Amino acid sequence: MADKLRVGIVGAGGIAQGAHIPNYKKCGERVEIVAVADVAVDRAEACAKAHDIPHFFGSVDEMLSSAELDAVSICTPNKFHSVSTLAALKAGCHVLCEKPPxxxxxxxxxxAATAKAAGKYLTYGFHYRHSQEVETLKRFIRDGxxxxxxxxxxxxxxxRGIPGWGVFTNKELQGGGPLIDIGVHMLDTALYLMGYPEPETVFGATYQKLGTREGVGMMGSWDWKNFSVEDMARGMIRFKNGASLVLESAFAANIGKSDEMQVKLMGDIGGAEVFPLEVYQEKHETLINATPAYMPQRNSYEVEVARFVDACLGGPAPISTPEQGVMLQRIINGLYDSAESGAPVKL
Incomplete structure (x- = not known):
């Protein structure tokens, strides 16, 4: 078993510099960040200088051919997730790819097939899975x-949370708006807690009502003249085991709260809301709401990266798998297809 992981970063934007690089550095001597690559080579250079990374490159292929790496983080726009991941896997690297797959x-x-053929880990950046709330509730669920x-x-x-930076409003580069960006986080969290049941049918609706006009931005000003994604997506998923899931996602909606990230579960013995954690049960002829008196808090990005490093160095396998990524992608694309056709889509 190796004692140090040599890591490369693909994409030098906010998620790389705000989440991946700092948390690799928290792993101390177990990790060496060797290189960063970005199509804007000046951005790669600035990132390398800011974080004391010895090498920078203008492409993932150049980085993979020039630097000795064991693992790669993919932090690019969604359009480039696949090509960057495939290149890294074929070069013999484990991959932590940001969401969506x-x-x-x-x-x-x-x-998924390439990761299996290469015998390398491929996992996705669903950091909410690593939160204390989700892990605690997962234990409740496992215990029935x-x-x-x-x-x-x-x-x-x-x-009014349309990102005023990056390419989040560019459909060509992202594939969609809130559904594929923030909705995918809560969708994955719900599926993970449910045991990732196999989907059967999806029905979706998307809207572009607020993003294409000038307005108040709580996350900076956005390019409303070139806004090409949905600003709201809604959907329902029915699973082969009979369960169902309702999804609501929006960058901009006329609601009371500034934002809400939540998963609600209902079972035949109990139910729960995850953020913050509360469990609902009927016991001793009484309806009970159980909330933690104390629960340690932690940075879920830090835990995600540390566990990826552990896996690559011989520890437990990542909890987010390529097969789950395929299933999640089927649901997302099915919802978009349904929204476009106006009809349910059988998966």
Whole structure:
């Protein structure tokens, strides 16, 4: 078993510099960040200088051919997740790819197949799975405290939270808006807690009501003249085991809260809301709401990166798998297809 992981970063934007690089550095002597690559080579150079990374490159291929690496973080716009991941896997690297897995189901399937053929880990940046709330509730579920979970709701809503930076409003580069960006987080969290049941049918609706006009931005000013994604997506998923999930996601919606990220679960023994954690049960002829008196808090990005490093160095395998990524991509693309056609889509 190796004692140090040599890491490369693909994409020198906010998620790389705000989440991946700092948390690799927290792993201390177990990790060496060797290189960073970005199509804007000046940005790669600035990132390397800011974080004391010895090498920078203008492409992922150049980095993979020039630097000795064991693992790679993919922090690019969604359009480039697949090509960057495939290149890294074929070069013999483990991969931590930011969410969503890809732009299409075919891309996600090829990524999963390539990881299996290469014998390398491929995991995705669903950091909410690593939060204390989700891990605690997962233990409740494993112990049967909720019973058969037959209904769920996943919510990722912002009142006026259209990102004023990056390419989040560019459909060509991202594949969509809030559904594929923030909605995917709560969708994955709900599916993970439900045991990732196999989807059967999805029905979706998307809206572009607020993003294409000038307005108040709580996350900076956005380019409303070139806003090409949905600003709201809603949907319902029915699973082969009979369970169902309702999803709401928006960058901009006329709601009371500035934002809400929430998963709600309903089982035949108990139910729960995750953020903050509260469990609902009926015991001793009494309806009970149970909330933690104390629960240690932690940075879920830090835990995600540390666990990826552990896995690459011979520890437990990542909890987010390529196969789950394929299933999630089927749901996302199915919801978009349904929204476009106006009809349910059978997966």
């Amino acid at each position: 890809a732009m299409t189901v075919a891309e996600a399937e090829e990524m 405290e909720l019973g058969d979970i037959y209904a769920a709701t996943a919510i990722a809503l912002r009142r």
